[in-house]
Amino acid sequence: MEGILVPILISLGAFLMVFGLRYLENKERMAMIERGMDPGTRKKNTNPAGALKWGLLFIGVGTGLLLALILTQYVFVNMDEEAMPAVYFGLIFIGGGFGLITSYNRTKKEIQSEKQTEQQSVY
Incomplete structure (x- = not known):
């Protein structure tokens, strides 16, 4: 059972989540129309620095995991099993x-480079 x-x-929860998000988005659009705003002009702000931050974070975490695996396999061979998670978590962070x-x-x-080019274009 x-x-x-x-x-x-899990399927029911996923369906309800998608349904709820669409419902709230529709309510937001209707509220914008009632206030005289155009819902099509709303643009989502995307920050390319955010993608860089997350990408480098995941690269760092992956490198930490790989380094922890290599260290526990070849360097810390005689280490007791209870200390291994500490090595993994430490290197991940x-x-x-x-x-x-x-x-x-x-x-x-x-x-800084954008500020320099902006200052050079002003003068």
């Missing part, structure tokens, strides 16, 4: 942190 109940509940720092530095450089 429980084996069939889980897929049914270190790799993710390096990815976020890299993202911050790249975004900061882009902002």
Whole structure:
């Protein structure tokens, strides 16, 4: 009984989530029309720096996992099994942190170069 109940509940939950999101989006559009706003002119702000941040974060996490696997297989061979998760979690967070720092530095450089080109175009 429980084996069939889980897929049914997951499917039902996914359907209700999609239905709820569409319902709320329609309510928002109708409220905009009532206030005299054009719902078609609403644009979603996309931030390319956000994609860079998430991409570098996941690259850092993946690199941390790979490094943890290599270290636990070849370097920490005699380590007891209870300490292995600490190595994995530590390297995941270190790799993710390096990815976020890299993202911050790249975004900061882009902002500085945009300011320099803007100042040069003014003069």
